[in-house]
């Protein structure tokens with residue numbers, strides 16, 4: 469790694485491994501997240517996303533490899549580093565009798581320059597529930613509180629482990645807005661998600677993990693369409709859906725439409741598309 473690369477990077481991971489007993493949950497991954505980037509970690513249940521994220525947060529110890537977070541080793545668990553990062557854990561949770569406002573005030577006190585608590589309550593859409601004991605909040609509202617807790621310290625690096633799981637569609641949109649605003653402020657964000665549309669919307673780059681390995685890494689749009697092929701689909705006269713792969717859709721369309729016209733038929737539901745992030749994800753993570 470050159471010096472200039474290291475100063476650009478908020479997170480660097482080289483050959484990271486994590487074993488739980490004899491089980492290898494993370495098997496030598498390399499990831500570099502630039503400052504100001506939104507980076508998405510994707511992968512099926514058990515891929516090793518939370519393990520990786522929690523090692524970066526300093527919540528778990530690694531078995532092997534090197535890790536640098538804002539220039540520090542998170543395993544040292546220095547307070548100064550922890551004050552520069554914000555975290556949404558996959559399984560959050562606060563005492564049932566604490567209200568969102570109290571939780572945020574309490575947590576804000578840990579940071580040197582926190583954001584205004586009322587502003588963060590509004591940002592998370594929790595103004596109306598600010599004084600309710602958390603046991604009276606819905607699952608999605610509790611998750612919004614987790615999100616608010618990650619923002620209240622105004623950290624420069626934010627880890628979001630499935631931040632919008634359980635959100636209703638409107639809450640998800642507003643969380644996306646918040647992530648975009650944080651990005652505009654120059655914050656670095658590492659998020660995991662099972663929603664590929666979320667990754668597509670938010671992430672500058674994503675890594676697809678499976679069985680503790682990174683299988684692909686890159687901007688979501690390029691990853692999806694990185695395969696050079698196009699997909700042409702239509703319904704034939706018998707009503708069957710026909711799908712063809714091609715590198716040259718112009719030529720294929722010309723042939724197909726000419727043949728159809730010659731037969732006096734129409735190509736119903738004709739479409740030309742590029743493989744999406746979801747297509748690639750499903751292909752890479754398929755079993756077998």
Ligand SMILES: Nc1ncnc2c1ncn2[C@@H]1O[C@H](COP(=O)(O)OP(=O)(O)OP(=O)(O)O)[C@@H](O)[C@H]1O
Nearest residue numbers: 488491493511512513514515516517518519520558
């Ligand atoms: N504390 C632990 N002890 C033993 N095994 C663990 C522990 N934590 C995780 N694992 C195992 O490590 C693997 C990776 O788990 P991890 O939680 O990192 O996956 P994930 O990608 O976050 O999955 P999900 O999408 O379900 O959140 C899983 O097989 C899991 O069972």
Ligand SMILES: [Mg+2]
Nearest residue numbers: 517518519558
């Ligand atoms: Mg997880």
